[in-house]
Amino acid sequence: MAIRLSLLAAALALGASFAAAGTLDKAKEAGKITLGYASDNRPYAFDAGSKPAGYAIDLCGRVAEALKSELKLPALTVDYVAVTREEAFNAVQQGRIDLLCAAVPTLERRALVDFSIPIMLSGTGVALRADAPTRVLQAISGAPGTGPAWRASLDQAPQRALVAVVGGTPIEKAALSAMKQRHLVVDLVQVSDTAGGLELLATRKADAFFQDRALLLDAVTRRGGTDLVVAGRMFRRDVVSMAVRRDDDDFRLFVDRALSRQYRSGDQAGLYTRHFGSPTQEAADFFKLVALPD
Numbered sequence: 001m002a003i004r005l006s007l008l009a010a011a012l013a014l015g016a017s018f019a020a021a022g023t024l025d026k027a028k029e030a031g032k033i034t035l036g037y038a039s040d041n042r043p044y045a046f047d048a049g050s051k052p053a054g055y056a057i058d059l060c061g062r063v064a065e066a067l068k069s070e071l072k073l074p075a076l077t078v079d080y081v082a083v084t085r086e087e088a089f090n091a092v093q094q095g096r097i098d099l100l101c102a103a104v105p106t107l108e109r110r111a112l113v114d115f116s117i118p119i120m121l122s123g124t125g126v127a128l129r130a131d132a133p134t135r136v137l138q139a140i141s142g143a144p145g146t147g148p149a150w151r152a153s154l155d156q157a158p159q160r161a162l163v164a165v166v167g168g169t170p171i172e173k174a175a176l177s178a179m180k181q182r183h184l185v186v187d188l189v190q191v192s193d194t195a196g197g198l199e200l201l202a203t204r205k206a207d208a209f210f211q212d213r214a215l216l217l218d219a220v221t222r223r224g225g226t227d228l229v230v231a232g233r234m235f236r237r238d239v240v241s242m243a244v245r246r247d248d249d250d251f252r253l254f255v256d257r258a259l260s261r262q263y264r265s266g267d268q269a270g271l272y273t274r275h276f277g278s279p280t281q282e283a284a285d286f287f288k289l290v291a292l293p294d
Helices: 002-020 023-030 055-071 085-093 134-141 171-180 194-202 213-223 249-264 267-276 281-290
Strands: 032-037 045-048 051-053 077-082 099-103 113-115 120-129 159-166 184-191 208-212 228-230 236-245
Touching: 023 032, 023 055, 023 249, 032 055, 032 085, 045 055, 051 055, 051 077, 055 077, 055 099, 055 236, 055 249, 055 267, 085 099, 085 113, 085 236, 120 194, 120 213, 120 281, 159 194, 171 208, 184 194, 194 208, 194 213, 194 228, 208 213, 213 228, 236 249, 249 267, 249 281, 267 281
Parallel strands: 032 077, 032 099, 159 184, 159 208
Antiparallel strands: 045 051, 099 236, 113 236, 120 208, 120 228, 120 236
16 A cells, blocks of 8 residues: 555656646656647648648647757657647646647637747638528628618618527627627527538528638638638638647747747748648738747
8 A cells, every 4th residue: 555655646746747847848758749739620730531630730740840859859759639629728738738739819718828929810701601691791791781771770670690600719709790780680509610610501500600711711612512602801810829838938939939930931831832822922921020030
């Protein structure tokens, strides 16, 4: 019994030591770094057969390669772990993953984790049926109502719209705001992922589906057909970053340095093109802006 208690105490002490240690020290001690990703986040991250792929996965890989060089550990093991949206930030906070490859920073999330410099300028877009109701099309396009005034209102009488969103994301508020500004009575229906939202649209169980615009463009393109479209309008601008543990300044600085050097390299344009198409001037300027000088 005494031996068992001693071993248990040693294991607990080792776990506490790892939890207290910074990620760089932890990687040296364990010879491993664990990278987390959401597998339903294409084109940022997704499962491609037996291993993950995507833009954020590629960038996480660049950070891991820089870590091998910095720590002089060419045999450093890089583990990728799929996490759900609900558990992702707790997994970072608790040290179960060392780096979350893609996440939208919010003040609420900053109470749990810290964030790197941005890896992408994105925002809230919307998919809808090509034959969507006129009032919904007006709300999406921002065009004024063309019908008669209603009780001294400058727009038509309120109409109900069924709007799909991925539950528990910042996009939910953006969807409500966008539709209510056009005097639409909004009924929200929550889905678990992008595929679920598009399915509701296709089966006429939703009038619009709000999601990260890059995810929508990728999913609608892969789906094919002409029944669903992605509006050109952006309803809210967001940045996508990587998440690290709070109060781990050394590792956050390391990640920011690795990303900054990546953005200044000739490799970044090709990496971006592989997942999103040729970068616009806005995208090129964005990476120049967020890359920190040495």
